[in-house]
Amino acid sequence: MSETVVFATVSLHRRDTIRFIQFPEGLAPLLRNLLEASWTPGIREEKIYGGCALEFRMNRRPFGLSEDIDTVNGRRLVRDIFDFLWVRGWRIVESLGHSQNKGTKDTLIFRRDDGGDSHVESSSAGIQVDPRQPRLDWMVVAMYSSDKIRFILDTAKARPRHPTLAQGEDGDNELETPEPPAGQLVTGVKTILEKLHQLQSGSWTHSSYEFKLKGRPWGGMGEETVKSRVLLLQLLALFDSLGWRSYAAVSQGTEFGDFKRPDTWYFVQPVDWVAGSPFNDTIRVSNSETC
16 A cells, blocks of 8 residues: 655744644644744744644744844754654655745745654654654754855764853853864865855854855855855865755745845754765655655
8 A cells, every 4th residue: 555645834934933734733732842942932822823824933033134043043943843854754845935925935845755653653762753764963054144154063973062151142041152173064164265265254153153254155246146156066065075965945034125035054964974974865855856
């Protein structure tokens, strides 16, 4: 008997809202728990919207304009949603911008290759998972402000050993990374930027690494648009050599005036990947080729 293919969507709205459509009803309390654990400010409101969408409105602004701790952690929130769905057998098909309305964010389309929960079981930690799914680490690459790029890499291999708690400008505590020796990823990115004469500066902020680039690679015109694409290609080659595969590019930042916010780029890597391992083509992280 062939398995049923089911589709569902996650969509981001305004600066604080997430909607889930056509996921199993049993996921609702688990999604609530995930969002509360991943987003420290918590949930402001939960309701059914438009008759079928499970909507969560979050406190503060995870999808806001400024590159503050909330916006950075908003990317961690989306990453955690991806991982939550991944371990339960849901794979992303596409991030689709189908609306003409200004400021509308992408609809994220997922599919699962069985119509029930026959493959989902509880792990030793009590987490429901699909054992057929390899466990993944995640890396987030965010471009913003026309000349900055941030790398969020919270895997066990990348976390600082002794993080410190710093006071934010608004009085909230935030986890700050004491400036550790640059890891393999940061070193590799720095080398590429120096070779392309595009490195202005770099620093640890919001427990992630931010590079400021020369010129305006994300907002430039003419030949500068070629330079930005060369940079992206070289970064992609670096990520590939370090075992990272592109998972999704998501438009999750709110637009401002006549400016479009760049996508946030999500990458995955098998948790057991080590230097010298082959790039594991047996792990399909996207189903787009089957649509």
